[in-house]
Amino acid sequence: MEYTSGATSWQKVLRRAAAGLLPRRPRQRRPGWSIGVPLIAAAAGLLFTTTATTADGTALREDRRPQLNQLIEDRREQVAASERRAATLRGEVEQRTNTLAGSDAPIKEQQNRAQGSLQNAGFTALGGPGVTVELNDAPQLEQTQSDATNDDLVVHQGDVQAVVNALWAGGAEAMSIMNVRVLTTSAVRCVGNTLLLHGRVYSPPFKIVAIGDPAALQQALASSQGVRLFKDAVDDYQLGYNETVSTVRVPAFEDSTALRSATVPR
DSSP states (O other), X not given: OOOOOHHHHHHXXXXXXXXXXXXXXXXXXXXXXXXXXXXXXXXXXXXXXXXXXXXXXXXXXXXXXXXXXXXXXXXXXXXXXHHHXXXXXXXXXXXXXXXXXXXXXXXXXXXXXXXXXXXXXXXXXXXXXXXXXXXXOOOOGGGSOTTOOGGGGSOOHHHHHHHHHHHHHTTOSEEEETTEEEOTTOOOEEETTEEEETTEEEOSSEEEEEEXXXXXXXXXXXXXXXXXXXXXXXXXXXXXXXXXXXEEEEOOOOSOOOOSOOOOOO
16 A cells, blocks of 8 residues: 555545535437347347247248249149039030029020020120231340330230220121130229239230231231330340131130129110
8 A cells, every 4th residue: 555645645535525515427328229129139139039930940042933823733733623523514504504494484584585695795706707816925034125115025914905895896796815715894803914804814825816807807907006016126126926817616604603793684
């Protein structure tokens, strides 16, 4: 221990006492990062915990496309099985109806009435002269103009609708898309560059067949603004458009006949 003179010790004591009586300086505020670091650490921990729970032992970055393709294929098989079962049930209903019609006059009358409307409703296959239009995507980007985008190189929903509407306007008596009978109430939708029709998905080229006067159908196609715009894109981006006249056949309508809505004509 170091000893000092008495005068010096008393001076130190007095200075410390005076310093104790003076107001203290305010404490410095803690910088923002010292508060943010714990919050960031807590958020990171919550994120890691959530990721681990979601992954459940699997790799989140794993390519799931094979699983998606398998799911699509499974759903297609289910739809095909349901369609086969529906066809079987329709056949049983028709067979029983024919049996009852042999001994029940009112049923026979209604059956004859329905038979007379089947063709107009699209439930019978038809054949005759007509026009076939085929729309197809363009080749790969490197084979076309350098300024072309992916949207420029594929067939869109509006392109298919333009052809279908033009054929109806030209007096088409019956029509099919991808060998599926369509009616005036059928909805044509595209998902990406695929066609969705009556719950089924089709890839290009899209084949549209219409029965009717070939000259009138071709004139309607030539007069359609939407078809003309697509033909311009054919010249610019090498999209596919083929139009032929021949004897064609369209199948019967085989989709559900259940009505979702109806309006009484006035």
